[in-house]
Amino acid sequence: MSQHMPNAYAADDIPSTPGKFKSEKLPYIHRLRWYSPLSKLTFWSFLLLFLIFFFVIASPPTSSPSSSPPLDSSRRSLRTAAWGGLEWERRVRLSARIRGGTTPHRNNNLRNGLCVLVTGAAGFVGAHASMALKRRGDGVLGLDNFNDYYDQSLKRARQSQLERVGVFIVEGDINDSTLLQKLFDMVAFTHVMHFAAQAGVRYAMNNPDSYVHSNIAGLVSLLEACKFANPQPAFVWASSSSVYGLNSKVPFSERDRTDQPASLYAATKKAGEEITHSYNHIYGLSITGLRFFTVYGPWGRPDMAYFFFTKDILKGKQITIFEGPNHGTVARDFTYIDDIVKGCLGALDTTKKSTGSGGKKKGPAQYRIFNLGNTSPVGVLELVKVLEKLLKVKANKKILPMPRNGDVLYTHANITLAQREIGYKPTTDLHTGLKKFVRWYLSYYSDARKKGSW
Ligand SMILES: NC(=O)c1ccc[n+]([C@@H]2O[C@H](COP(=O)([O-])OP(=O)(O)OC[C@H]3O[C@@H](n4cnc5c(N)ncnc54)[C@H](O)[C@@H]3O)[C@@H](O)[C@H]2O)c1
Ligand SMILES: *[C@@H]1O[C@H](CO)[C@@H](O)[C@H](O)[C@H]1NC(C)=O
Numbered sequence: 001m002s003q004h005m006p007n008a009y010a011a012d013d014i015p016s017t018p019g020k021f022k023s024e025k026l027p028y029i030h031r032l033r034w035y036s037p038l039s040k041l042t043f044w045s046f047l048l049l050f051l052i053f054f055f056v057i058a059s060p061p062t063s064s065p066s067s068s069p070p071l072d073s074s075r076r077s078l079r080t081a082a083w084g085g086l087e088w089e090r091r092v093r094l095s096a097r098i099r100g101g102t103t104p105h106r107n108n109n110l111r112n113g114l115c116v117l118v119t120g121a122a123g124f125v126g127a128h129a130s131m132a133l134k135r136r137g138d139g140v141l142g143l144d145n146f147n148d149y150y151d152q153s154l155k156r157a158r159q160s161q162l163e164r165v166g167v168f169i170v171e172g173d174i175n176d177s178t179l180l181q182k183l184f185d186m187v188a189f190t191h192v193m194h195f196a197a198q199a200g201v202r203y204a205m206n207n208p209d210s211y212v213h214s215n216i217a218g219l220v221s222l223l224e225a226c227k228f229a230n231p232q233p234a235f236v237w238a239s240s241s242s243v244y245g246l247n248s249k250v251p252f253s254e255r256d257r258t259d260q261p262a263s264l265y266a267a268t269k270k271a272g273e274e275i276t277h278s279y280n281h282i283y284g285l286s287i288t289g290l291r292f293f294t295v296y297g298p299w300g301r302p303d304m305a306y307f308f309f310t311k312d313i314l315k316g317k318q319i320t321i322f323e324g325p326n327h328g329t330v331a332r333d334f335t336y337i338d339d340i341v342k343g344c345l346g347a348l349d350t351t352k353k354s355t356g357s358g359g360k361k362k363g364p365a366q367y368r369i370f371n372l373g374n375t376s377p378v379g380v381l382e383l384v385k386v387l388e389k390l391l392k393v394k395a396n397k398k399i400l401p402m403p404r405n406g407d408v409l410y411t412h413a414n415i416t417l418a419q420r421e422i423g424y425k426p427t428t429d430l431h432t433g434l435k436k437f438v439r440w441y442l443s444y445y446s447d448a449r450k451k452g453s454w
């Protein structure tokens, strides 16, 4: 076959219009001359080859639960690491197994415990939630692409903490529908706890695509997988307090307006609330959205102020503190990670079942949105004061007016609804929580073995 190619190219290497010759960009098949018998033969051979390729190699993998891993790489451009293989499958099943029970397969009824797919499991909140679920006996399978938005070694360290308790994190992207199909074929998840997202407000100005990829396309891929699963899992996911945007009525209640996002991040979270609503409405997926308010704590995110203030204060580096117009305080309703995790578990435990099957709705399904905050906003200067006290180091502060880069001035959660419906009750004040964070930070970054403790 290959010996025909030079001929075909040579015959066609003459630009029809001077100056418009773009040989590299045109697919080979467009260059064939229909009147040449040789080319005709070439064309049919190519067509045959193409058809063979299409049916043998590019056909979707079979969906029987026991099917071997898909072998083609062409459909797996999102792969960040190898998945598939017998050992991989064994680890997936083992991790998803409910303690005292067996791995639930489709058509088997569950007697006890949840079987949860946790996306973003190597992330801050995802790792804590996975740990808590596993510890109480639920089956947990993680999924994370270990992207480099922040220090990947921190994600790896969380992963190894999880491995010690038996949680396996599949390395892959939530927008990889082939992988999702494989996972849903292997395990009958009762719940999906969806944390994977491009987080951060300011980064959206550098890399807007990553927000669309994970928070929009990835979300839809995941919902598609849930919609086709049989039985459909209940879906609990992390929205954000940022959806309140320019809303200035405080405290923020779930019914307040959320149509004025101040950042692309906020806009994608708001879009997620609308997208999940449509899947609830059309396909009967049970949906719970959780609007987290500035979560902090051990194993936290290095891109957040409390984290990099700690780092910079210890290094003696100047920290920049933003203030609002007329020297107004910028404040956040800081919420400690353990309180958030309790809220996540409360949400999981109170979900009603999805009602659809085979991609079809059978009846109305639950749709809920809750604030998960702490109900006591703290100004940034106050945050720094607490850190100075805990670190026993004076901060070198510079105060600047807040640039308009997506951050809002103030957040404050009304948590009445979550209290009533899912028993959410935060109990950790900022001083207590930061004390635990600082203890973890010092141990994690001073210990050469990077062990820390959970
Ligand atoms: N931490 C907060 O203060 C806060 C506040 C509001 C909302 N949230 C939301 O809570 C969730 C968890 O936040 P976090 O603080 O743990 O963030 P995180 O960045 O630590 O965790 C997110 C994880 O998802 C993974 N991920 C991202 N895109 C992915 C993709 N396409 N496929 C697979 N994995 C992917 C990342 O590698 C990361 O490990 C996010 O949805 C975030 O938007 C967090
Ligand atoms: C997400 O995946 C779909 C196919 O599953 C693909 O068409 C799309 O380009 C992907 N989107 C992004 C933003 O990566």
Ligand SMILES: *[C@@H]1O[C@H](CO)[C@@H](O)[C@H](O)[C@H]1NC(C)=O
Residues within 6 Å of the ligand: 250, 251, 253, 254, 414, 415, 416, 417
């Ligand atoms: C808090 O939310 C509840 C509804 O969940 C509402 O009834 C109440 O008025 C709100 N409180 C304030 C102070 O906005």
